[in-house]
Amino acid sequence: MSNVFIAFQANEESRPVVEAIMADNPNATAVESPGMVKIDAPGHLTIRRESIEERTGSRYDLQQLHINLITLSGHIDEDDDQLTLSWKH
Amino acid sequence: MDTRVPKKKLGLKDRYAAMTRGLGWETTYQPMDKVFPYDRYEGIKIHDWDKWEDPFRLTMDAYWKYQGEKEKKLYAVIDAFNQNNAFLGITDARYVNALKLFIQGVTPLEYYAHRGFAHVGRHFTGEGARVACQMQSVDELRHYQTETHALSTYNKFFNGMHHSNHWFDRVWYLSVPKSFFEDANTAGPFEFLTAVSFSFEYVLTNLLFVPFMSGAAYNGDMSTVTFGFSAQSDESRHMTLGIECIKFMLEQDPGNVPIIQRWIDKWFWRGYRVLTLVAMMMDYMLPKRVMSWKEAWEIYAEQNGGALFKDLARYGIREPKGWKDACEGKDHISHQAWATFYNYTAATPMHTWIPTDEEMTWLAAKYPNTFDKLYRPRLEYWREQAQQGNRFSNKTLPMLCTTCQIPLLFTEPGDATKICYRESDYLGDKYHFCSDHCKEIFDHEPEKYSQSWLPVHQIYQGNCFKPGTDPTREGFDPLLAVLDYYEMNVGRDNFDFEGSEDQKNFAAWRGQAQSN
Numbered sequence: 001m002s003n004v005f006i007a008f009q010a011n012e013e014s015r016p017v018v019e020a021i022m023a024d025n026p027n028a029t030a031v032e033s034p035g036m037v038k039i040d041a042p043g044h045l046t047i048r049r050e051s052i053e054e055r056t057g058s059r060y061d062l063q064q065l066h067i068n069l070i071t072l073s074g075h076i077d078e079d080d081d082q083l084t085l086s087w088k089h
Numbered sequence: 090m091d092t093r094v095p096k097k098k099l100g101l102k103d104r105y106a107a108m109t110r111g112l113g114w115e116t117t118y119q120p121m122d123k124v125f126p127y128d129r130y131e132g133i134k135i136h137d138w139d140k141w142e143d144p145f146r147l148t149m150d151a152y153w154k155y156q157g158e159k160e161k162k163l164y165a166v167i168d169a170f171n172q173n174n175a176f177l178g179i180t181d182a183r184y185v186n187a188l189k190l191f192i193q194g195v196t197p198l199e200y201y202a203h204r205g206f207a208h209v210g211r212h213f214t215g216e217g218a219r220v221a222c223q224m225q226s227v228d229e230l231r232h233y234q235t236e237t238h239a240l241s242t243y244n245k246f247f248n249g250m251h252h253s254n255h256w257f258d259r260v261w262y263l264s265v266p267k268s269f270f271e272d273a274n275t276a277g278p279f280e281f282l283t284a285v286s287f288s289f290e291y292v293l294t295n296l297l298f299v300p301f302m303s304g305a306a307y308n309g310d311m312s313t314v315t316f317g318f319s320a321q322s323d324e325s326r327h328m329t330l331g332i333e334c335i336k337f338m339l340e341q342d343p344g345n346v347p348i349i350q351r352w353i354d355k356w357f358w359r360g361y362r363v364l365t366l367v368a369m370m371m372d373y374m375l376p377k378r379v380m381s382w383k384e385a386w387e388i389y390a391e392q393n394g395g396a397l398f399k400d401l402a403r404y405g406i407r408e409p410k411g412w413k414d415a416c417e418g419k420d421h422i423s424h425q426a427w428a429t430f431y432n433y434t435a436a437t438p439m440h441t442w443i444p445t446d447e448e449m450t451w452l453a454a455k456y457p458n459t460f461d462k463l464y465r466p467r468l469e470y471w472r473e474q475a476q477q478g479n480r481f482s483n484k485t486l487p488m489l490c491t492t493c494q495i496p497l498l499f500t501e502p503g504d505a506t507k508i509c510y511r512e513s514d515y516l517g518d519k520y521h522f523c524s525d526h527c528k529e530i531f532d533h534e535p536e537k538y539s540q541s542w543l544p545v546h547q548i549y550q551g552n553c554f555k556p557g558t559d560p561t562r563e564g565f566d567p568l569l570a571v572l573d574y575y576e577m578n579v580g581r582d583n584f585d586f587e588g589s590e591d592q593k594n595f596a597a598w599r600g601q602a603q604s605n
Contacts, residue, residue, distance in 0.1 A: 002391075002392075002400070033303040033380075034303045034304070034314075035302070035303050036303050037301075038300070054536065063101075063147065063151050063155060066155045066326070067155055069325050070298075070321045070322060071328070072325050072329075073294050073323055073393045073397070075332065075395065075400075076147060076398075078144065078145060080100055080101045086399050087396060
């Protein structure tokens with residue numbers, strides 16, 4: 001199965017997002033490079049608003065991801081509560 | 090009860106629909122085709138523009154908000170970088186030559202992309218596509234500006250960055266990226282999207298903005314990594330646009346599939362050729378390297394691009410024709426390109442050098458099948474010659490590929506000891522190519538590519554001298570006349586890094602940074 005991936009700038013705003021993704025997607029692996037962290041997952045990967053809010057203790061709008069997002073691959077399905085990357089249709 | 094009940098906020102999907110639909114119009118006193126002359130003439134059939142959706146569903150209100158936040162962050166970093174003379178913290182002044190290539194060859198492309206998206210955004214009849222193109226057009230203009238601002242601090246202290254726009258239209262190797270975008274911007278709107286949104290943004294842009302920018306962080310260049318990642322976060326939106334537009338076109342009509350396949354073949358290859366510059370930036374120009382070009386190619390082209398083409402197979406789309414040759418090239422192109430820049434260093438507003446022994450050991454480990462066998466002996470020979478006072482420098486001008494405009498420096502598929510060379514005849518003239526794929530692109534549209542402005546041809550025809558230059562006068566030096574036309578500072582902007590003003594200044598400034 002092909003991987004999807006998403007990468008963020010390695011900073012304090014991204015840290016809870018990365019932690020939430022790693023907790024919600026047991027198959028995901030995080031690869032750290034200078035200045036960035038890239039998360040690979042076979043087939044699909046989901047980012048959940050609630051999981052991020054649990055970590056930060058404050059409201060999070062998923063579109064805030066754009067500020068620290070570097071790159072991604074796969075088809076996107078996004079609503080107010082989750083963003084899923086996948087190679088499924 | 091008079092208590093006002095607040096209306097429930099629309100969800101993301103409804104908000105997107107409300108902000109991107111119903112913004113167009115049907116013309117009344119002029120036919121639609123006259124007002125929108127371009128969105129049919131390539132033969133692409135669109136039956137329902139409403140099927141176009143931006144997967145991120147970003148609307149203008151959210152766009153301004155988040156772009157504003159990104160700008161504040163970026164300029165805070167640039168300010169801090171400047172206030173602290175942070176350019177003194179980079180690993181080595183050789184690194185700055187990668188930034189010279191960036192401001193010379195990449196930043197002007199952002200401006201071309203801005204113009205291209207503004208143009209196609211005006212000419213699509215579907216509102217969703219127009220909104221997406223409009224946002225991307227603004228993004229690209231922002232990239233041009235932020236890159237120029239971020240790199241301006243280096244321009245104050247280092248040579249070879251003072252005249253990038255002037256050079257973009259004139260200097261020999263900059264015709265490679267320039268011709269890519271001029272080709273795309275003069276195509277129809279759907280071909281433009283396939284070229285830029287899909288082939289360049291989705292399949293190839295990661296290779297430019299991700300490992301190289303991580304390399305900038307590794308080399309202490311906070312200014313560049315910040316503009317790179319800030320731009321790349323827009324690219325992730327552009328990538329979703331790229332995959333959306335290709336799916337949209339393929340799903341609208343089966344007749345679109347063969348047209349698009351031909352464009353994918355063409356634009357993958359053209360984009361791959363442009364990235365040759367990035368390959369050598371990563372392997373030769375970063376003093377501290379994050380990964381080799383070959384490793385980056387495996388991650389971002391073979392794995393990511395491979396997944397994409399596997400996915401598109403359901404439409405009958407196959408991987409681009411040049412795919413296998415490009416994958417073979419991962420072992421070669423950075424070495425072949427660097428060798429070319431080394432031997433044309435007199436005509437190049439950046440410095441070159443022979444890698445150190447440690448760097449050659451790194452290259453040998455990353456390229457176990459090719460470096461020691463094919464490329465190390467040549468570099469060591471040149472180093473030995475330079476030490477004896479015979480620095481190898483090429484005085485004649487190379488044959489250029491009419492399509493990609495790169496000198497014929499690449500080798501045959503399957504035989505890296507033989508230069509690859511192809512030719513075609515058109516209206517009684519001969520045209521030359523670096524590969525089967527560039528030849529095929531020409532043969533399909535010779536009326537377009539026979540007009541290519543090829544720097545070497547123009548130099549030999551006498552079109553690259555300043556007005557008033559007299560080539561018949563005694564002692565005329567054509568190379569110096571061309572460099573005068575480029576407005577390069579001979580002896581400062583060009584030749585070897587070793588002994589350059591950049592090298593000496595950086596060493597002196599670093600000394601001052603370490604003590605009084």
